[in-house]
Amino acid sequence: MPDTIKVKLKIKRFDPAEAGGKTWWQEYEVDVHPDSTVLDSLIEVREQEDGTLAMRCACRASICGSCGMKVNGGAKLVCKTRVIDVAPNGEQLIIEPMGNQHVVKDLVVSLDAFFAQINRVEPFLQPSFVPEAEYTATNDSMENLLTSMNCIMCGICVSDCTVLEVDSNFIGPAALAKAWRFTEDPRDSKRDERLKALNDEDGGIWDCTRCMKCVDVCPKGVAPMDRIMELREAAIEAGNTNTHGYHHTESFYKSVKKNGRLDETRLAIDSAGMFNIPRMLDLVPIGLAAMRKGKLPPLMPHKAEDHKKVRELYERVEGESK
Amino acid sequence: MYEHDVLIIGGGLAGLRAAVEVTRAGVDVAVISKVHPVRSHSNAAQGGINAPLTDRGDDWESHAYDTIKGSDFLADQNAVEIMSSEAGEAVLELERMGVIFSRGEDGKLGTRAFGGQKIARTVFVGAITGSAMLHVLFEQSLKLGLNVYEEWFVTKLIIEDDVCRGVVAIDIKTGEMHTIKAKAVIMAAGGAGRVFEPSTNALICTGDGLSLAYQAGVPLMDMEMIQYHPTTLARTGILMSEAARGEGAYLLNADGERFMEKTAPDYMELASRDVVSRAEQTEIDEGRGIDGNVLLDLRHLGREYIEAKLGYLQEVSVEFLGIDMAEQPVPVQPGMHYIMGGIKTDVDGATAMPGLYAAGECANVSVHGANRLGANSLLDTIIFGRRSATHAIEYIKGIGSHSKDESVLASEKARLQGLLDRPKGERVATIRDDMARGMTKGIGVFRDQASMEGALENLKNVKSRLGGFSIENKGKVFNTDLMFGLELEFMVDCAEAVVAGALTRKESRGAHFRTDMTERDDENWLKHTLMYKDDEAENGVRVETSDVKITQWEPVKRVY
Amino acid sequence: MKYAFYPGCVARGGAPELYDSALAVMDRLGIEHVELTKAACTGAGVLQEKNLKMGDILNVRTFAMAEQMGLPIMVLCSTCQGVMSQANHRVKRDPEYLAEINTHLAPEGLEYKGTTSVKHLLWALIEDIGLDKLKETFTRELTGMNMAPFYGCYMVRPTDALEFKANPTRETSLEDLIEAVGGTVTENFTGKTACCGFPILFINQANSMKMVANHTGSAQDLGADAMVTPCPLCHLNLDGYQPKARRQVRGDKAELPVIHVPQLIGLAMGMSEKTLGLQKHIVSTKKLVRQAEALPVKV
Numbered sequence A: 001m002p003d004t005i006k007v008k009l010k011i012k013r014f015d016p017a018e019a020g021g022k023t024w025w026q027e028y029e030v031d032v033h034p035d036s037t038v039l040d041s042l043i044e045v046r047e048q049e050d051g052t053l054a055m056r057c058a059c060r061a062s063i064c065g066s067c068g069m070k071v072n073g074g075a076k077l078v079c080k081t082r083v084i085d086v087a088p089n090g091e092q093l094i095i096e097p098m099g100n101q102h103v104v105k106d107l108v109v110s111l112d113a114f115f116a117q118i119n120r121v122e123p124f125l126q127p128s129f130v131p132e133a134e135y136t137a138t139n140d141s142m143e144n145l146l147t148s149m150n151c152i153m154c155g156i157c158v159s160d161c162t163v164l165e166v167d168s169n170f171i172g173p174a175a176l177a178k179a180w181r182f183t184e185d186p187r188d189s190k191r192d193e194r195l196k197a198l199n200d201e202d203g204g205i206w207d208c209t210r211c212m213k214c215v216d217v218c219p220k221g222v223a224p225m226d227r228i229m230e231l232r233e234a235a236i237e238a239g240n241t242n243t244h245g246y247h248h249t250e251s252f253y254k255s256v257k258k259n260g261r262l263d264e265t266r267l268a269i270d271s272a273g274m275f276n277i278p279r280m281l282d283l284v285p286i287g288l289a290a291m292r293k294g295k296l297p298p299l300m301p302h303k304a305e306d307h308k309k310v311r312e313l314y315e316r317v318e319g320e321s322k
Numbered sequence B: 001m002y003e004h005d006v007l008i009i010g011g012g013l014a015g016l017r018a019a020v021e022v023t024r025a026g027v028d029v030a031v032i033s034k035v036h037p038v039r040s041h042s043n044a045a046q047g048g049i050n051a052p053l054t055d056r057g058d059d060w061e062s063h064a065y066d067t068i069k070g071s072d073f074l075a076d077q078n079a080v081e082i083m084s085s086e087a088g089e090a091v092l093e094l095e096r097m098g099v100i101f102s103r104g105e106d107g108k109l110g111t112r113a114f115g116g117q118k119i120a121r122t123v124f125v126g127a128i129t130g131s132a133m134l135h136v137l138f139e140q141s142l143k144l145g146l147n148v149y150e151e152w153f154v155t156k157l158i159i160e161d162d163v164c165r166g167v168v169a170i171d172i173k174t175g176e177m178h179t180i181k182a183k184a185v186i187m188a189a190g191g192a193g194r195v196f197e198p199s200t201n202a203l204i205c206t207g208d209g210l211s212l213a214y215q216a217g218v219p220l221m222d223m224e225m226i227q228y229h230p231t232t233l234a235r236t237g238i239l240m241s242e243a244a245r246g247e248g249a250y251l252l253n254a255d256g257e258r259f260m261e262k263t264a265p266d267y268m269e270l271a272s273r274d275v276v277s278r279a280e281q282t283e284i285d286e287g288r289g290i291d292g293n294v295l296l297d298l299r300h301l302g303r304e305y306i307e308a309k310l311g312y313l314q315e316v317s318v319e320f321l322g323i324d325m326a327e328q329p330v331p332v333q334p335g336m337h338y339i340m341g342g343i344k345t346d347v348d349g350a351t352a353m354p355g356l357y358a359a360g361e362c363a364n365v366s367v368h369g370a371n372r373l374g375a376n377s378l379l380d381t382i383i384f385g386r387r388s389a390t391h392a393i394e395y396i397k398g399i400g401s402h403s404k405d406e407s408v409l410a411s412e413k414a415r416l417q418g419l420l421d422r423p424k425g426e427r428v429a430t431i432r433d434d435m436a437r438g439m440t441k442g443i444g445v446f447r448d449q450a451s452m453e454g455a456l457e458n459l460k461n462v463k464s465r466l467g468g469f470s471i472e473n474k475g476k477v478f479n480t481d482l483m484f485g486l487e488l489e490f491m492v493d494c495a496e497a498v499v500a501g502a503l504t505r506k507e508s509r510g511a512h513f514r515t516d517m518t519e520r521d522d523e524n525w526l527k528h529t530l531m532y533k534d535d536e537a538e539n540g541v542r543v544e545t546s547d548v549k550i551t552q553w554e555p556v557k558r559v560y
Numbered sequence C: 001m002k003y004a005f006y007p008g009c010v011a012r013g014g015a016p017e018l019y020d021s022a023l024a025v026m027d028r029l030g031i032e033h034v035e036l037t038k039a040a041c042t043g044a045g046v047l048q049e050k051n052l053k054m055g056d057i058l059n060v061r062t063f064a065m066a067e068q069m070g071l072p073i074m075v076l077c078s079t080c081q082g083v084m085s086q087a088n089h090r091v092k093r094d095p096e097y098l099a100e101i102n103t104h105l106a107p108e109g110l111e112y113k114g115t116t117s118v119k120h121l122l123w124a125l126i127e128d129i130g131l132d133k134l135k136e137t138f139t140r141e142l143t144g145m146n147m148a149p150f151y152g153c154y155m156v157r158p159t160d161a162l163e164f165k166a167n168p169t170r171e172t173s174l175e176d177l178i179e180a181v182g183g184t185v186t187e188n189f190t191g192k193t194a195c196c197g198f199p200i201l202f203i204n205q206a207n208s209m210k211m212v213a214n215h216t217g218s219a220q221d222l223g224a225d226a227m228v229t230p231c232p233l234c235h236l237n238l239d240g241y242q243p244k245a246r247r248q249v250r251g252d253k254a255e256l257p258v259i260h261v262p263q264l265i266g267l268a269m270g271m272s273e274k275t276l277g278l279q280k281h282i283v284s285t286k287k288l289v290r291q292a293e294a295l296p297v298k299v
Helices: A038-049 A112-120 A139-144 A156-160 A173-184 A191-200 A213-217 A224-237 A244-259 A264-272 A277-292 A308-320 B013-024 B060-070 B077-097 B129-143 B208-215 B273-285 B303-309 B311-321 B377-398 B407-421 B428-442 B449-468 B480-504 C016-029 C052-069 C078-092 C095-108 C121-129 C131-136 C168-180 C205-221 C232-240 C242-250 C261-268 C286-293
Strands: A005-015 A022-032 A068-071 A074-077 A093-096 A103-105 B002-009 B029-033 B147-150 B152-160 B163-171 B176-187 B226-232 B250-252 B294-297 B330-339 B342-344 B356-358 B527-533 B541-547 C002-006 C032-035 C073-075 C118-120 C146-149 C226-229 C258-260
Touching: A005 A038, A005 A103, A022 A038, A038 A093, A038 B428, A068 A156, A074 A156, A074 A213, A112 A173, A156 A173, A156 A213, A173 A191, A173 A224, A191 A224, A213 A224, A224 A244, A244 A264, A244 A308, A264 A277, A277 C232, A277 C242, A308 C052, A308 C095, B002 B013, B002 B163, B002 B208, B002 B377, B013 B029, B013 B129, B013 B377, B029 B152, B060 B077, B077 B129, B077 B377, B129 B377, B152 B176, B152 B208, B152 B407, B152 B480, B163 B407, B176 B208, B176 B377, B176 B407, B208 B342, B208 B356, B208 B480, B208 B527, B226 B273, B273 B294, B273 B330, B303 B311, B311 B330, B356 B377, B407 B480, B428 B449, B428 B480, B449 B480, B480 B527, B480 B541, C002 C052, C016 C121, C016 C258, C016 C261, C052 C073, C052 C078, C052 C095, C073 C078, C073 C121, C078 C095, C078 C118, C078 C232, C118 C121, C121 C131, C121 C168, C121 C261, C131 C168, C146 C168, C168 C226, C168 C261, C205 C226, C205 C232, C205 C242, C226 C232, C226 C261, C232 C242, C232 C258, C258 C261
Parallel strands: A005 A093, B002 B029, B002 B176, B029 B147, B176 B356, C002 C032, C002 C073, C073 C118, C146 C226, C226 C258
Antiparallel strands: A005 A022, A068 A074, A068 A093, B152 B163, B163 B176, B226 B330, B250 B294, B294 B330, B527 B541
């Protein structure tokens, strides 16, 4: 085992002070302990090579959330990213600031937008009464919330969110995971209001594209997308049926119940809303194009063989949950 | 120039708890922090917070005694009485704010065992109690619309006629400097772990608050009391919570023995931290360690239990060491963790300077004396954070309007420009490393005259180099390079006070263990040391002493 | 190798060219398959939004059917792969949950014991058959063809359910295939593991169009001759909605053909445009087909 390993870094620099702001790539090479993390290497750069490099870091133990940045294109918490894992053969590491956020300098991004998103979901307990001592609750109900409480607000999910890449109005994975915590907290009295707001809001729970990037990149196992899906299920159960998203999932569910398979034509119509003329008209060009190419899904949908069994299965399951 | 009634320096648990209290009273308040509040080091506290709950058959006097015994009788007993008697309600209040504490069968707050206490009264959230509490207090601050000067770095306190009237600070994002005037300032800027190397502390724990107060002439008390936590990871110093031992983990030496039997047959792994650290260091020094470590063994707890109650510890172990705690023991060693010493305050957080309060790790009331019990620091922050706020709210009623004097801003700007203009010299990091390694070497788990004098010599050398470091980054925006230079100066002040206290106290008590004076000397040394910055004094520090307040409990020999 | 074949709903509906080209390729390779005609839709993650458990039940039912036949499942769609893998992962780690699901399947005489594996055609070719064997069936090398790989979210995340650790080739499967057929992978194409926007097509069309425009546009800008994707849902969006998206977001024309995995393989095997259904695409593949046909054929 060698005493040190060589780490090669190519860092995206940005200096706003220069007129208009100057962006450039800068390469560095440092020698560090073989067990070092990417953060250790960056600190070595900052302390021994280039004091002008700006980045945020504090705890070095993946609890403060300061050191999110892109390593080879994907955001990571660099204090818990070991060099030997990302550069096993001494490959050069590409380091950039987190995405979807305004860059202040080098690897430092502004978290104003991030915290504005958090604020949008009223992220504090709203109980209906105040007890003498503590609220009683089961241990399971509290441990259930650990998933969301583990969030250290590092911004990594927001950095790599594919929806935020095209639409900054989306509340985003971190804020929605936090909102989930309050809908699941037995002490909070605003569950229905929260679900309705998240359901109705422009940029709310239905804007997530289910790409799982946030689940993949979250360094603390919060799995924001899974929380968003749970919010969707809860919102529907609470009676929020006024969205395209609801119609989409409801139509899908029913289609499979009826045919064992998905009826794409029906799905398109239902999701748009049968009486939503503009949206229906919107579907016409694609429908025509598909027809021309000989692949419009059959108006009488394909059914699975013996699809009655699927309906029976649904009825058994639905019957049980009543 | 900005103006507020109350200004709180630091956005961690003590700072935010104080802020919530002031806001609730309808008084104008702002928090200033060099990092976003949720990045404060409070989030690294893992194990739990002590809560003597009288309706569960516990009594606060039992907790008070455990605390005082743990402090090796250096704690001021009136202050401990206040902390312990208010603890239960303070923790219940946190739960009502929304903290997701674990529960017992009856749905009420659940507890785990913790060091130095026979009764299990430590209320917790997995192994992320500090983070869970900090995030809830942050949520409350959002609810109350708290004004935060986020990423502003305080360089100096404003003192007018010997009264604290605010701060001079840099807005890190722009590099612009401003004064923020206040009728009362609450210093809640945390500890000084980076004065040592390695340390469990974050890189931001550079003793800013301690130094700022010290420079203003306020004494720092019992600075020699440095806590080495028994279970930290080698090289990185990352913390493995006492909660592991609270949940039943063993400490083993290379022979597989639970060596705590030798020095603490009653409390075993849950003796006070200084006792455990010394026992470990002894095993290591006497050749029964493994590569400078002992082993923390959780295997018998089972995977499911570990993941439910100590999830974060498993994460750290797997991510940083590649060790699955359910399968293998974890190598740990004593590591610098906490400073019992701090800015001397009374039980209301008031310091020797009117207008300046202090709370949290940077303060010393004293409730922790010569050794702090685990899960008492989180308690300290919220009790004295709140009490400082309550007192400050009253205090400001008698304070007049702010002066227009900006002269201190001009002098600070000039000072900082001077640093930036220095010709190329030594790197700040090099000097800091030398200082920190020297401090750990000389003021370690075990110390003696020679080692402490060695630390002093090293520090003298470091001080002689302070005039020669240079700042490479000459820019304005996010100039962390400049900040590191300022932090180095803060750290040296803290180190100076630590060394002076260590050389003064001629006994062993709690965390200050001298191998050349192994006994406690209540007759001569049941006293606090007080360090004053004094350029006329030897090594720049004037040391005085003051008596320890005894109320109910006569000091006895500490046995675990 | 024999598989329980699960073509999925879209291959039989809006993307019939996928089904046809897949069958042609499997025939050429001699891959035996039995179609799971009684299996239900996987739910595509959409059904799961309304009721996660129902989705798991439907998929476990499919696993049980294949298990009864003693065959591994082969799919043609990234989304089927991902949804099935996630369901499989969940029930394998939670015996109580699996037992509960089995009680619902019992009346049909089905019981899942947890042994079924699910593989996309692309993975089956790389892992079970091997790229070398595959190459033996090629009659042309698609030299000079610059292909942008678009995996589709469900094929690359989450990595634990998709068993990436045990099968590291899955991370670069598309790129490996492109190289195997003699083509070049488009360099610096950051959209390769991004989202195509299909899931929000009916919910937030503006965002969906932006994604389609960004990915097809950037690939084209980087010199891609075509995009290849293992997911017919991605294909529906990237091909079907490309004209609208490009016009709306970039103000340019939809010129990047998007083809399915078996179509790429089929071109290397020397199959015709008609066999592969390449004339059924919304964005014309004519240029690509001509490019392929101009390449020398091995005898």
